Amino acid sequence: MGVSKGFGPLPDDGAGPLYLQLQAVLRKAIDEGALAPGDALPSERDLCEHYGISRITIRRALGGLVGEGRLVRRQGAGTFVSDRRAAPERVEKSFANLSSFSEDMESRGLVPSSEWLSRTRGLVTPDEALALALSPGSPVYRLHRLRRADGRPMAIEHSTIPAYCLPEPALAERSLYVALAAHGYAPDRALQRLRAVNFGPEEAALLAVDEGAAGLLIERRSFLRDGRAVELTRSFYRGDAYDFVAELSTG
Template sequence: MSFSTSIGRFREGNPAPLYVQLQQLIRDAINRNVLAKDDALPAERDLAIEYDVSRITVRKAIGGLVEEGLLTRRRGAGTFVATRVEKSFSKLSSFSEDMQSRGRTPSSAWVSRTIGMVTPEESLSLGLSPGSAVYRFQRIRYADDTPMALEYSTIAGYCLPTIDAVQDSLYEALEAAGNRPVRALQRLRAVHFSPEHAKMLGVDAGHAGLFIERRGFLRDGRAAEFTQSYYRGDAYDLVAELNDI
């Protein structure tokens, strides 16, 4: 069955621009589950031939749906229906726990891990004295082999026995050391990815993303974690429960 047979063709007499019509066909197919999460779309050239439009029209239609978060581009693989993840802002959990709870397989690619002395910014965030030791972990976080986030974590030196204690999950390592955070303060803002960040996440430079800064605290009130994360905007929904209590 052809792609146009599955999702439909342009309606005769529709005055809307062709790229808008193509967007609506794909959007409706996603909403009706005709196109399921992680389904691959045909190549731009094939869509242009099938709908008798230019590749520029197809590229504009696809680009708009990527910005909406309905589609995602994977470098070297093509365009897919986005698989979005809901991240709760009211529960303190790790990336690995978030993915596993949704049936996804988390993994990491290490950018670097180092031991050093605390910087002025880290000292302020972690409440550490100048000269204090810290561990720094920089990773690309994946779900089912899809890059989802960049994570830059600084951990107070007293929280881990060695730098090699962290393998897959940072929070598992902290828990094993008896120093898992029990509460956190988080700050969120929208960003556009720099060329460097975009390359690591497999998206275009300027792609919309979410920047989350977290400070995690131990039960005794000491700060343990200072993490800055860059999440793909086309892959995440942030959810918070509110009440008037």
């Protein structure tokens, strides 16, 4: 498609890494409306030729703007300017089924992905020890991730799991539940609590919504068949993206 409108030159002074220079050019074009919501970006190859920089640099620049919510990647279609004012397709999440974020998205034809915010090993805190029934000093993994569907930010997850469940936290790259199941620690049941929240500046920035926007906080404790707690997760969901449903009966 070539490179046309909205793609100004890199700064003449050449200050800073090339990927940050390109990000600044594209960010300005998007924020000023030269690149409109829904516009497709040229291919990485066309951008490489236009700016005379490597594909790795292009990918790093675009990846940063995807993380900011200004761009969205669509598998098999390319990279597009996102409409951050538009709500994502609403996802119906059942409270009756124990499923992972990845399973929920894939069941609806969406492509799940994760961005690590942090993944650390440490010793259990008193609150975690109480929730997970662990002894003081027990090692745990803490996994903080931004979850996306088709490139759009949907949820922030803060998970704590006993360290005996996985050899290393990086094994939860795609799905925590898939990784746990692969090592014999698949959750069998869970207790969940849902409440409404208003996003602070950090959550709002990650989820590409306005500060103070309404969201949902789900606190989950998952258990093995033998009763041991295997997961403690606090997840912040976009309020404009989820409907939570439960089937009730009189029995």
